[in-house]
Amino acid sequence: MTDTAPDLDRLRGGAPPRNHDARTIAALTSNPGCARRGVMDAAGVDKDAVARELGFPAPFGQSQFAITRGNAFEAQVKADGCAELLTLLRERLGLDVPEVAYDDLEVVAGNEGRELRHSRTRRLVARALENGEGTLFDHPLLRLEIAGHPAYLEPDVIAFQLAGRLHVIEVKSFAVVDGQAEPEQVAAAARQSAVYVLALRRLVAELGHDPARVSHDVFLVCPENFSNRPTATPLDVRPQLAVLERQLARLTRIDDILAELPGDLTFDLGESLAASVRAVDARYAPECMSGCEMALFCRDEARACGATGALGRSVRDDLGGVDTVGTALGLADGSLHPSDDLAETADQLRAAARLRAEALQGVA
């Protein structure tokens, strides 16, 4: 544990910590610059509960039809010790998978501590790397250092060992039709898998092995066309890995953020919750909507202070990074005088305002 641990426990206000999952990781990679999310995630705060308490429940409801379908597909792929999955790997991808062992690392008996589950993952991975034992490891509990603090990842993936190399297998229930799936869904799956590859690589390195023994080729298992038949597609996640590593390296250390915060800050549910949340800077962008439970709260806050970021990153970029609507409009109508570094942006905005006005007056 690092020195920040006690602080982080206090931030959580006695509630048990939440593990990272696909959604928090998506938020991490789509908005690395947000201190608010960084601190809350590092402390394992239940953001969903916080957002609800603040009156901005996260819009992440899931339809039972989708859940049923997802579970049914996953169960089918994994039935009988992953029989269908193995057939796929052998026949579709032509992999020479010898005899098979399947280990499920999910909580078996009650509320196992995450340290315990993680150490079991470690043990099995170590054995696999050393003497090739084990083939499929379901629900490994991984750990990744994020902003100087270890975060637990609870991926819904299988680590697959073949000839001394580990591959990540992700089972998703979106369809691959004629060899194509919806690009956004594939992109999201690739981003998530990259996180797992990275976490596995760190683990392998900690165990004293070459991290390259975790392959950058992950396997995506999805239903094919309009059927329930699974199909496997290899996916090279090197680009996503590169982005992720860059973003992780750039994250402000949580310790540094914490050092700036009042000593008695807590996200305990209660009257002072909103003030506590506001005390940590956010950086809202519309991408938050799909990734972070706090999105509606932060959007409201961003709009209330006229942040251009609430209109989208591309708008903010078009405005040369001017932060507020008021400033941008002031520069555009000439009522504000730009500082030197904004002179060019101001010129551009004034020209844009003049051209719009001219066109709308019907003067050519």
Place this chain on the structure above:
Amino acid sequence: MSALSSLARLQAVAAGIAQPLATVRHCHVSDAPLVLVPLKLAGEAAAPLAVMLGSDPGDPSLLVVPQPRNRDLRFAFAASLAKLVLNHIETSRGAVEELPPGKEGEERIRYGDAPQLLVPNRGGVAFLRMMGRSTRFRSTEGPYAVEPAVPVLGRWLTWFADRHDHPGSSLMGAVTELLRLHWATGQSSLEDGNLAALTGWIDPPAGLDGPAAAARAEDPVVWPPAGPTTDPTFDNEVLAPAIAGYDRSGGDSRAGERLHAAIAGQLTPTWDLMWRAVGLLRALPEGASVPRRWERDRDAFTYYHQTFGEAYPQARRDPPVRAARRLHDLERAQDAYDAQRAFDDPLVMAEHRLSGQAFGGTVTECDPARLDETGKRPKLRPLLRVATRDPVRLDAGATVCSADRPALKGRIVELDDDGGVVLELTGGMGRKLVPEAGVVPEVGDRVCFTSLTEGSFGAAKFPDREDTPWTHGGPPGEYVPTDEDAEEDWS
């Protein structure tokens, strides 16, 4: 995005109502479009749940699959949908126009009109594309026989979805996209994807401003989503029990009606919104090049309709030459469409003025009768000096044309530092050595010139399908659907 449209968003925030991004309408809107609001079952690739459709705002049809996992019910739904859609297609052709015969003397005709399909959003287009894919290969004979109209519907839906990819085509429109082409709201493009929120910004109900209307629109109880995805809470609390009730009743009609009513409640608000959006678009004056693009759409429709009987269903994937030709066509269509919109609409041209590919200003000097006598024969080459405040990014020698009269061509002779552009006019002034009256701008006139052209680039050279190079897999066989296609699972 551009600085201009981003500025429009800021102005929308400040004004509390959407701001125009266009002064004319850039798409065709039919007198009686076929509006479709589809819903699919969550978690499935193409399991239809319902669709509300029709071309009369006061008289929608509602088709429902009472148990979306039942294959027979699904195909029965596809057959009913086919009947309505195909009927619309057949009744939207208008009179036949005879065209002058083609190069090889072949007869050419064009239908006087074409069907227009409107869905709420891109998701709707994607869903109809999937519906097309999952029905077009079905066989009408044998053990997995479906009604003959089902594969016909599949081919038409595939065709419409394909035309949607074609820049400037109005045959299948996603209404959120069409609105966004004409208005900027004070919210992000993510929120603009919500038809109710978008319409709220453009045309807020009495007593509300844009933000308030949009905020209300985000409540799925007041405004259920415009599909094809359903509201998860509706799924869990209303739909699932209603479907279970239908199952338990063994197909009882009262249980079916309850389900019908629940789904109608989800779709009706969007149905009304679709027609409000159609009204908003209709209220804009039509852009000058819109009829020309609609004519291309009618040509495409005429061709597909005429050759429908001889053709096979569209392949699962395009063979390489076809794919390359298609990409080339799309790029050309995009360029032409962008340019046409700019010529039709000063507000779109303003984008090009801001980026420096066009400039507008006042004529300060003019020599309309100037002749260039350096060649064998004298040529009419009037000179103009235009004072502009625009950030011109064109070089001396660049060819430009007039935004108001694209036939009037010129060449930039000189740009001076304080916003003067000297132009030599080179064409579009008639055939004599004196310009036709009123063609050359006079001192004091407002003008706008641009390097954009509506240009035709000439058809690209692609090998015929028989000559597909071996590097691209050699000549492809015609795609003939197999039995396997016909019996493909749809579960």
